[in-house]
Amino acid sequence: MNITSVFKPDLFTGKVAIVTGGGTGIGAAITQELAHLGCDVVIASRKEQRLKEAADQMNANPNIKGRITAIACNIRQEEQVKNLMQSVVKEFGKIDFLVNNGGGQFQCPAENISMKGWSAVIDTNLTGTFLCCQHAFREWMGANGGVIINIVVDMWRGFVFMSHSGAARSAVDNLTKTLALEWADKGIRINSVAPGTIYSETAAANYPTDVFSASREVQPTGRLGTPEEVAALVCFILSPAAAFMTGIFASTCSHS
Numbered sequence: 001m002n003i004t005s006v007f008k009p010d011l012f013t014g015k016v017a018i019v020t021g022g023g024t025g026i027g028a029a030i031t032q033e034l035a036h037l038g039c040d041v042v043i044a045s046r047k048e049q050r051l052k053e054a055a056d057q058m059n060a061n062p063n064i065k066g067r068i069t070a071i072a073c074n075i076r077q078e079e080q081v082k083n084l085m086q087s088v089v090k091e092f093g094k095i096d097f098l099v100n101n102g103g104g105q106f107q108c109p110a111e112n113i114s115m116k117g118w119s120a121v122i123d124t125n126l127t128g129t130f131l132c133c134q135h136a137f138r139e140w141m142g143a144n145g146g147v148i149i150n151i152v153v154d155m156w157r158g159f160v161f162m163s164h165s166g167a168a169r170s171a172v173d174n175l176t177k178t179l180a181l182e183w184a185d186k187g188i189r190i191n192s193v194a195p196g197t198i199y200s201e202t203a204a205a206n207y208p209t210d211v212f213s214a215s216r217e218v219q220p221t222g223r224l225g226t227p228e229e230v231a232a233l234v235c236f237i238l239s240p241a242a243a244f245m246t247g248i249f250a251s252t253c254s255h256s
């Protein structure tokens, strides 16, 4: 993966971040950029072996200054989320940043979505994000402050064949705004970020091949985005350059 940092090299030295879904796609790019800027990063998701291999691979990159650690966690399971936050505080002493990137959905016309499928998507993207925010607050940020970014999708004009995810992500954006107000006096900033359509091998594996090429046509840029471009926006919002920014929705691209 190429690293095209626009920030000064030691911006996040001494900081500790948790990136859910940090072993693949956009999450891996965020993790690498943070570690490149000196941050220690804990990546967390369900598939432990793939997660550990990703951490090993990223730690072998000589451009990385922070340490990357893998902790298995299904964000749908409250006990696992609690364990993640407690383990990070025990091992690293704090949680400066939380990037709720883990998530996804499947394509299906609304009338055909099964109850189990609906619940899986809502539990992952909405409840999982809520649990991570809540337990990061309880274990560290409520007393010490921090910065949270919730990765959503560009769902403002609907999310065709992904109604479950559109509804969940829209709810996450509103949750973000509420938590920004509730937690501002605790020194916590929280914003949501929607990637434009971003190609990665793992993302593409979940969709028919024409979904990404069709999406290219409606991008104002005329091309798909890269995981690194999302990582740059995330790092900006985590950085002191965005110290006055909270409760905001930001996107790397908008469909035309």
Ligand SMILES: CCCCCCC/C=C/C(=O)SCCNC(=O)CCNC(=O)[C@H](O)C(C)(C)COP(=O)(O)OP(=O)(O)OC[C@H]1O[C@@H](n2cnc3c(N)ncnc32)[C@H](O)[C@@H]1OP(=O)(O)O
Binding pocket: 103, 104, 105, 106, 107, 108, 114, 116, 117, 118, 120, 121, 124, 197, 198, 202, 203, 204, 206, 207, 211, 212, 214, 215
């Ligand atoms: C112009 C717009 C263009 C948009 C372009 C694309 C934009 C891309 C956006 C992205 O988000 S890319 C990221 C892609 N990555 C992922 O989506 C990965 C994560 N996704 C998942 O893990 C699953 O989709 C999940 C459902 C969110 C996770 O649930 P779980 O691990 O519990 O899954 P399963 O056990 O596999 O399924 C549970 C349940 O869900 C139903 N279901 C799952 N897949 C489908 C499907 N393809 N079609 C219909 N229904 C599905 C089903 O009821 C499953 O239960 P069972 O039937 O298996 O018992």
Ligand SMILES: NC(=O)C1=CN([C@@H]2O[C@H](COP(=O)(O)OP(=O)(O)OC[C@H]3O[C@@H](n4cnc5c(N)ncnc54)[C@H](OP(=O)(O)O)[C@@H]3O)[C@@H](O)[C@H]2O)C=CC1
Binding pocket: 020, 021, 022, 023, 024, 025, 026, 027, 044, 045, 046, 047, 048, 050, 051, 073, 074, 075, 076, 101, 102, 103, 104, 105, 124, 128, 151, 152, 153, 154, 194, 195, 196, 197, 198, 199, 200, 202, 203
């Ligand atoms: N690519 C794109 O065009 C866009 C992506 N997004 C969003 O960006 C985020 C990253 O997607 P992207 O990198 O593209 O795709 P990936 O499929 O590579 O990433 C999804 C990640 O989420 C993790 N994950 C899924 N479910 C859970 C769970 N229950 N608990 C913990 N981790 C979980 C997966 O790991 P594991 O399987 O090990 O749990 C995986 O690492 C997702 O939320 C996605 O919906 C939004 C808009 C557009």
